[in-house]
Amino acid sequence: MKSSPFHNRIADQLDERRAKGLFRSIPPFAASPSNRIDCSTNSYLGLHANEEVGREASRLTGERLSGNCASRLIADHSDLYRQLESEIAQWEGTETALVFTSGYTANLGVIQALCTRSTEVFADRLNHASIFDGIRLSGATLIRYGHCDMAELKKCLQQSTAPEKLIITDTVFSMDGDRAPLCDIADLGRSFGALVMVDEAHATGMFGENGSGLVEATGTAKAIDIRMGTLSKAIAGLGGYVATSVRFRDYFVNFCRSLVYSTGLPHAVLAHNLAAIRYLREHPRLGAAVVKSAALLREAFERIGFSTGPATTQIIPCFVGDERETVALSTWLRAHGVIAPAIRPPAVPKSTSRLRFSWSALCGDEARTTISVHLQQWKSEHV
Numbered sequence: 161m162k163s164s165p166f167h168n169r170i171a172d173q174l175d176e177r178r179a180k181g182l183f184r185s186i187p188p189f190a191a192s193p194s195n196r197i198d199c200s201t202n203s204y205l206g207l208h209a210n211e212e213v214g215r216e217a218s219r220l221t222g223e224r225l226s227g228n229c230a231s232r233l234i235a236d237h238s239d240l241y242r243q244l245e246s247e248i249a250q251w252e253g254t255e256t257a258l259v260f261t262s263g264y265t266a267n268l269g270v271i272q273a274l275c276t277r278s279t280e281v282f283a284d285r286l287n288h289a290s291i292f293d294g295i296r297l298s299g300a301t302l303i304r305y306g307h308c309d310m311a312e313l314k315k316c317l318q319q320s321t322a323p324e325k326l327i328i329t330d331t332v333f334s335m336d337g338d339r340a341p342l343c344d345i346a347d348l349g350r351s352f353g354a355l356v357m358v359d360e361a362h363a364t365g366m367f368g369e370n371g372s373g374l375v376e377a378t379g380t381a382k383a384i385d386i387r388m389g390t391l392s393k394a395i396a397g398l399g400g401y402v403a404t405s406v407r408f409r410d411y412f413v414n415f416c417r418s419l420v421y422s423t424g425l426p427h428a429v430l431a432h433n434l435a436a437i438r439y440l441r442e443h444p445r446l447g448a449a450v451v452k453s454a455a456l457l458r459e460a461f462e463r464i465g466f467s468t469g470p471a472t473t474q475i476i477p478c479f480v481g482d483e484r485e486t487v488a489l490s491t492w493l494r495a496h497g498v499i500a501p502a503i504r505p506p507a508v509p510k511s512t513s514r515l516r517f518s519w520s521a522l523c524g525d526e527a528r529t530t531i532s533v534h535l536q537q538w539k540s541e542h543v
């Protein structure tokens with residue numbers, strides 16, 4: 161092995177991860193046997209396997225499988241961008257929308273563009289990594305408040321003398337499956353003259369009469385300036401978006417580096433995204449059914465003796481604690497045909513390792529019973 165300060169540090173970091181049982185790797189490709197229960201994907205509505213969506217996506221794609229071949233600011237080669245943004249804006253009830261190549265680049269670009277060194281950003285400590293990366297990139301001052309702790313957020317806002325204040329929160333937290341108190345956040349934003357941005361990545365398609373997300377479900381649309389979402393989870397495609405005003409869209413088109421300096425999405429991906437959103441708008445209650453069914457799985461876990469923490473959505477953490485034991489349980493379940501990934505630090509705090517079950521429209525009563533039986537067996541053999 162080559163030796164240099166770089167090589168040595170990298171080798172040390174990898175060794176440390178291995179020693180702590182925290183080493184990560186990308187699982188090898190595995191064709192899905194049809195009897196496997198897969199709780200690892202974010203395709204909460206099963207739209208990746210929906211034949212109607214597939215047919216419509218193929219029709220919209222036509223013969224064109226190639227990419228956009230340039231940044232959108234140089235050339236928009238697909239008319240589907242316009243249709244997709246218009247569909248999202250109608251769904252969200254906003255003036256307009258803007259699509260990015262991923263949820264990650266949407267957060268990175270929007271936050272970097274919005275904030276300056278004189279901005280203070282108030283962020284829930286469990287927000288997604290892309291939010292913290294965007295804040296870091298912008299040079300703004302980061303003020304983390306305790307998870308969903310509205311008293312602390314209020315105190316931080318009271319102490320702030322910054323001319324520009326931005327509150328950012330996930331609406332559904334990706335590792336705990338709980339929901340942000342959006343009504344309180346909207347009130348605090350109004351009271352302290354702060355801009356409010358929310359990340360609906362895990363709420364899009366799941367909540368609200370029209371299925372557009374938690375902003376719709378909580379009636380907070382007027383108080384929230386920027387709604388960000390992804391097309392990679394319930395939509396089962398790829399891309400991120402912001403639903404917002406014309407003025408903010410113009411600003412982002414001019415100042416978001418992740419949009420300006422990166423190639424647009426391929427036509428075929430836009431086609432899937434558009435077909436899936438149209439389907440969802442015609443079937444707006446799909447998400448509510450999944451969230452209801454997930455509650456039954458949570459109850460089953462608690463009965464067996466696994467805490468599910470504060471979860472109230474389709475994301476169900478099954479707390480184990482110890483890192484190695486979490487991996488062992490995940491591996492054991494996989495051998496029994498249940499895919500539930502082990503989530504360990506640094507993705508979650510130390511000693512809170514857990515299995516993360518993503519409940520979906522493709523999982524039903526039978527899957528719930530099978531998982532419960534396996535967990536019960538594990539518990540009786542290991543406690």
Ligand SMILES: Cc1ncc(COP(=O)(O)O)c(C=O)c1O
Pocket residue numbers: 262263264265267288290330334359361362390391392399400
């Ligand atoms: C809350 C949240 N925001 C943003 C993202 C990034 O979205 P994408 O996977 O589309 O890049 C994720 C992805 O896991 C997420 O959980």
